[in-house]
Amino acid sequence: DTAVSQTPKYLVTQMGNDKSIKCEQNLGHDTMYWYKQDSKKFLKIMFSYNNKELIINETVPNRFSPKSPDKAHLNLHINSLELGDSAVYFCASSQDINTEAFFGQGTRLTVV
Amino acid sequence: LAKTTQPISMDSYEGQEVNITCSHNNIATNDYITWYQQFPSQGPRFIIQGYKTKVTNEVASLFIPADRKSSTLSLPRVSLSDTAVYYCLVKPRGYSTLTFGKGTMLLVSP
Numbered sequence: 220d221t222a223v224s225q226t227p228k229y230l231v232t233q234m235g236n237d238k239s240i241k242c243e244q245n246l247g248h249d250t251m252y253w254y255k256q257d258s259k260k261f262l263k264i265m266f267s268y269n270n271k272e273l274i275i276n277e278t279v280p281n282r283f284s285p286k287s288p289d290k291a292h293l294n295l296h297i298n299s300l301e302l303g304d305s306a307v308y309f310c311a312s313s314q315d316i317n318t319e320a321f322f323g324q325g326t327r328l329t330v331v
Numbered sequence: 332l333a334k335t336t337q338p339i340s341m342d343s344y345e346g347q348e349v350n351i352t353c354s355h356n357n358i359a360t361n362d363y364i365t366w367y368q369q370f371p372s373q374g375p376r377f378i379i380q381g382y383k384t385k386v387t388n389e390v391a392s393l394f395i396p397a398d399r400k401s402s403t404l405s406l407p408r409v410s411l412s413d414t415a416v417y418y419c420l421v422k423p424r425g426y427s428t429l430t431f432g433k434g435t436m437l438l439v440s441p
Contacts, residue, residue, distance in 0.1 A: 223374075252428065260416070262375065262431035275428055309374045317424060319365070322374025 222246050223323040225310050231329045232300055240295045240326045242310030250274075250316055251293040253285060254309040256325070262309070268293055269316060300330045333357040333421040340436040349406045351435050353419030356400050361424045364395060364402045369416045369434070378417075379404070406437075414439045 223244045232238050244251065253265040266285045267275035273285070282298045293312075297304060310323040337353040355364065363382055367375040379386055381393040381402070392405040406413060416434040 254429075261433070262418075262429075264428040264430070267428050311374065319377035319380065320375075320429060322376065325372070325374055 223310055223312055223321050225308075225323040225326050227326060228324060229327050229329075231331065234300055234302060234330055236300050237296070237298045238300060238328070239297070240308055240310075240328070242293050242295070242323060244291055244310075244312040244321070246312060246314075246321060247291075248312040248314050248321075249290060250313045251287065251290075252311040252313075252320065253293065253295050254311060254322075256307040256309060258306070265308075266293075266295075274316075297328075300328075302330050304328060305330045333359060333362055335419045335421055335432050337417075337419050337432065337435045339433065340438065342438050342440065343409055344440050345410055346408050349409050349413075349437060349439075351404045351406075351417055351419070351437070352401060353404070354401045355419070355421050358399050358421055359423065362399075362421045363424060364393065364399075365420045365422050365429070366391070366393065366404050367418045367420065367429070367431075369418065370414075375418065375431075380422075409437075409439045411439050411441065413437065 226241045250269045252267045256262045265279045268287045271287045284296045287293045307325045309325045311320040313320045333355045335355045343349045365380040366378040369375040379393045386393045394403045418434040
C-alpha cells in the first residue's frame with residue numbers, strides 16, 4: 220500500500236509538448252511538495268503546498284504549474300517542455316511543515 | 332539556511348559500524364539536523380532527526396556535540412543493502428522544505 224504514489228514512473232516526450240505528473244498520498248498529510256533531481260543528482264525544492272495552498276514557490280519557470288485539487292493530491296503540469304526539463308521529479312508529503320517528509324518513487328522525465 | 336559539508340564517498344565492509352560526519356558551522360538556534368537515505372531510482376527516505384546530544388532509533392544513531400556545528404550519523408553493523416547516498420540536512424523549525432546537498436555515497440562491500 221504505497222504511501223506517496225506518482226504516475227507515470229517514466230515519461231518520454233518531445234520538446235514543446237505539455238505533460239502532467241500526478242501525485243497522491245494516502246497518509247492524511249497536510250503538506251505536499253515537488254522536488255526536482257537533475258542529472259548531477261542535486262535535489263531541489265520546486266513547490267510546497269499546505270492544506271491545498273501554495274506556501275513556497277522557488278525560482279521555477281512559470282511553465283511549471285502545480286495544482287492541488289484536494290489535500291491528498293498535488294499534480295504538476297508542465298507546458299512547452301524543454302530539453303533542460305529532463306530530470307527525475309519527486310513528490311513528497313509531510314504531516315505538517317515540521318515533520319519528516321515521505322517521498323514518492325519519482326517520475327523520470329525525458330524530453331527529446 | 333546553514334550550509335552542510337559531508338564526505339563525497341565512503342567505503343565499508345559488511346558488519347562494520349559506519350560513521351558519517353557532517354559539518355554545519357552556521358547552524359542557527361532553531362535548526363534541526365536531519366538525515367535522509369536515497370537508494371538508486373528511489374526517493375529519499377527519512378532516517379533520523381535531532382537537535383542536540385544523542386538520538387537513537389531502530390536504524391541509526393545521531394550524535395550532536397554541544398556546539399552543534401557538526402553531527403555524526405552512526406550506522407551499526409552495515410549490510411550490503413545499506414549502500415546508498417546519505418544526506419545531511421539542516422532544517423529550520425517552521426520551515427517546511429528540505430535543502431539537499433551532494434550527500435555521501437556509502438558503498439558497502441562483502
